[in-house]
Amino acid sequence: MSHYKIIFTGPVGAGKSTAIASLSDVPPVTTDEQASDMTKELKPTTTVAMDYGVMKLEGDECIHLYGTPGQERFNFMWDILSEGGLGLVLLLDNTRTDPFLDLHFFMNSFKDFIGRTKIVIGITRMDIASQPRIEDYHAQLQKINFNVPVFSVDARQRDDVSVMVQALLYSLDPGLGG
């Protein structure tokens, strides 16, 4: 039996907990607590430690899905959760004030991890804000010499999340994407 671990990260409200819940084949573990400060204007709860879910593949293989808290004050969890991870899903909320700032912030925060693994990026809430466009994210990534797949995803839609994760798995091991 093979086990693989991938990490979901990104800013508050990008949809990490939602995406893991959409994808998981078992009831997800969440550590959401009532939000305080600015976060509660966005949504009632926020992840304080981690999310966890499992995606079953064909045969005995499964992918362990770990989500980080978005809030920077819990960033000590980012390294802990990344340990042993094979790939990263970076979710960005297109309605945030400056999604490119978020992009660069997370690419920099996870640069060591990204250096050793593979990454895919999912842009959420494009139904609410259609700008910036996917090609604008590609242009930003080119500036920092990254060629990363970028998907438009609604974290509530299992199929959207699944396509993005399959692309990541395929880039890790063409036998896995299925």
Ligand SMILES: Nc1nc2c(ncn2[C@@H]2O[C@H](COP(=O)(O)OP(=O)(O)OP(=O)(O)O)[C@@H](O)[C@H]2O)c(=O)[nH]1
């Ligand atoms: N309209 C719209 N809503 C979305 C989309 N993707 C996710 N959401 C909603 O956005 C919210 C995301 O919340 P969470 O999943 O808690 O976000 P998170 O990234 O885990 O946030 P933290 O744990 O606080 O860092 C949920 O209410 C989702 O239903 C999308 O593409 N469009």
Ligand SMILES: [Mg+2]
């Ligand atoms: Mg969360």
